[in-house]
Amino acid sequence: MKIHRVAAAFTALATLGALSLAAPAQAAAPTTVAPAYQKYVALGDSYTSAPLVPLPELLSLGCLRSTSNYPKLLAGLLRVQRFTDVSCGGADTTNMTQPQQTPLGTFPPQFNALTADTDLVTLGIGGNDFGVFGKIVDTCPKLRARDTTGAPCQAHFTVDGVDTLKADIAKTQARITEVAQAIKVKAPKATVVLVGYPKIAPEQGTCPAILPFADGDYRYLYSVEQALNQAVENAAKAAGAQYLDTFGPSTGHDACAPNGQAWIQGKDTNLIRALSYHPRFEGQAAVAALTVKKLTGQPQTITSAEQTRFTRQAHELSRQAGKSGLPDTYRATLNRLRTGAQR
Numbered sequence: 001m002k003i004h005r006v007a008a009a010f011t012a013l014a015t016l017g018a019l020s021l022a023a024p025a026q027a028a029a030p031t032t033v034a035p036a037y038q039k040y041v042a043l044g045d046s047y048t049s050a051p052l053v054p055l056p057e058l059l060s061l062g063c064l065r066s067t068s069n070y071p072k073l074l075a076g077l078l079r080v081q082r083f084t085d086v087s088c089g090g091a092d093t094t095n096m097t098q099p100q101q102t103p104l105g106t107f108p109p110q111f112n113a114l115t116a117d118t119d120l121v122t123l124g125i126g127g128n129d130f131g132v133f134g135k136i137v138d139t140c141p142k143l144r145a146r147d148t149t150g151a152p153c154q155a156h157f158t159v160d161g162v163d164t165l166k167a168d169i170a171k172t173q174a175r176i177t178e179v180a181q182a183i184k185v186k187a188p189k190a191t192v193v194l195v196g197y198p199k200i201a202p203e204q205g206t207c208p209a210i211l212p213f214a215d216g217d218y219r220y221l222y223s224v225e226q227a228l229n230q231a232v233e234n235a236a237k238a239a240g241a242q243y244l245d246t247f248g249p250s251t252g253h254d255a256c257a258p259n260g261q262a263w264i265q266g267k268d269t270n271l272i273r274a275l276s277y278h279p280r281f282e283g284q285a286a287v288a289a290l291t292v293k294k295l296t297g298q299p300q301t302i303t304s305a306e307q308t309r310f311t312r313q314a315h316e317l318s319r320q321a322g323k324s325g326l327p328d329t330y331r332a333t334l335n336r337l338r339t340g341a342q343r
Contacts, residue, residue, distance in 0.1 A: 071085045086113045088110070097182070119189050147214055149214065173235050253302075263280055
């Protein structure tokens with residue numbers, strides 16, 4: 001890419017980022033006053049950073065971090081005095097204590113953001129450990145043509161009677177536990193919330209045009225997601241942290257749900273909505289609202305009125321992004337990421 005084109009792209013991103021930070025999207029305000037937090041640190045992977053959810057955070061393009069992800073929305077709802085979001089797409093548990101290489105630069109260990117006076121930490125991690133998430137989206141759609149009604153993906157990952165993905169998730173649990181325990185050492189005053197993963201696949205039914213999996217593999221994907229969330233919950237209990245269930249509340253909001261109800265993007269990347277197989281704004285707003293409810297002891301559900309509000313806000317963000325030339329800018333950025341990843 002020509003240097004002047006890169007400069008123009010980043011200038012556009014700078015303008016949009018400034019607009020977004022000046023008037024951030026807001027999730028629904030809770031009815032109960034939340035505890036006062038002075039310093040909030042958000043850690044996590046792409047389900048926290050929210051790639052392509054408008055609008056981009058300028059200083060972290062390699063992490064594809066959104067200014068409308070759930071940590072930003074949560075910080076606004078809680079009115080925290082100091083807030084740091086170091087979530088990064090592609091992160092796994094090792095990137096809590098080790099630098100993360102991205103095609104657009106190296107990012108420091110996420111734990112560097114923690115200090116003794118941090119009093120709130122959210123952590124969304126585990127899906128990338130041992131490449132579980134990547135293996136599913138890279139492998140399962142390709143196997144559908146082999147057996148559209150069966151479960152070829154499950155068969156592929158079952159070796160000598162052992163489900164290798166779930167075996168890796170069992171090992172991931174120990175890693176997440178160690179991370180959560182280490183957070184408590186580095187930030188002993190902090191309320192620590194481990195955030196689970198929302199549903200990608202529905203419990204019943206299929207939608208191959210959106211999720212191109214064989215019919216039987218929908219049940220398998222659902223079970224893998226259940227296992228991952230159970231691992232996160234078990235790790236939270238072992239470390240004395242809180243667990244935020246997003247799997248249950250996301251029922252009816254999986255990738256197969258109608259537009260406006262879905263919290264997750266399907267197989268097709270939308271440059272002004274979300275990266276493929278990743279959260280949309282609606283899902284990020286829901287996680288922010290659910291976290292506030294968790295911290296205030298309210299029922300952790302999303303009402304139809306809240307969902308309608310999130311959908312309206314998502315459409316407005318996409319409209320702003322579309323009018324501002326973001327698709328071309330995002331396309332250039334994604335092309336650069338792909339090129340860097342292939343080196």
